[in-house]
Amino acid sequence: MAIGEDLLWDAADKGTRTRARLRRLAVTAGCAGLFVLVLWAYSDSTWAACAAAAYVLAEISYRVWDRRRLxxxxxxxxxxxxxxxxxxxxxxxxxxxxxxxxxxxxLIIHDNVVHSAKLRLRLRGKRVLRGRPGRPPSLTTWRSACPTAHVRERGAWWGMPGIPD
Incomplete structure (x- = not known):
């Protein structure tokens, strides 16, 4: 078994990206608000308000999901x-x-467009933990660190248009 402090997974982006996400949310909400004000006098613009609310809810749910990634x-x-x-x-x-x-x-999923990988880690009795994209790690280190785990890798299921897989 591996001795010492070895790094098994290291994501390329470790930040929470809060500032960029808040800026994008503010710009989108401002544009949607301006759009609703312009159209409010001429037609029924409740669809624009509903679309802006749906966007805000989708952004919040993505933030909650992204915070739990490894x-x-x-x-x-x-x-x-x-x-x-x-x-x-x-x-x-x-x-x-x-x-x-x-x-x-x-499970390590290699991206076939960019040289990166994604991690899916399943613990006993718990759900799957997902990792943010990072450098592809060595599978032998994972196999020696987690001897009872089923360790495997695969390529991504998508490709670039025009390039045969």
Whole structure:
């Protein structure tokens, strides 16, 4: 088993992107508000208000979903006992530690357009944890860190138009 603090997953973007998301939300809400004011006098513009509200709800739900994505997975050994744990850090900064034997599946999906990969990690009795895109990691490190997990990789199911897969 891997000894020391090895980095198993490292996302390319670890920030919460709050400023860009708030700016985009403010510009969209302002444009939709101006659009509603212009059309309010001439026709029924409730569809524009509903579309703006639907956009705001979609942006909020994406933010909630994105905050739970993994940005870092590390192997950490304890000081007193040589017990190995996995430290999972999410995009919102929350860190949890899990036993490597509780990992049941590790799937790494390679993007065939850009040199990056996505991570899907399933823990025993819990749902799938997804990682933000990052550099493709080595599968041998995952296999040695999580000996009971089914570790595999696959290519993405999409391709570029005009280029045969």
């Amino acid at each position: 940005v870092e997975v590390q192997i950490v050994t304890g000081d007193a006992d040589s017990r190995v744990t996995l430290r999972l850090r999410q995009a919102d900064g929350r860190t949890t530690e899990h036993d490597p034997h509780h990992v049941t599946r590790v």
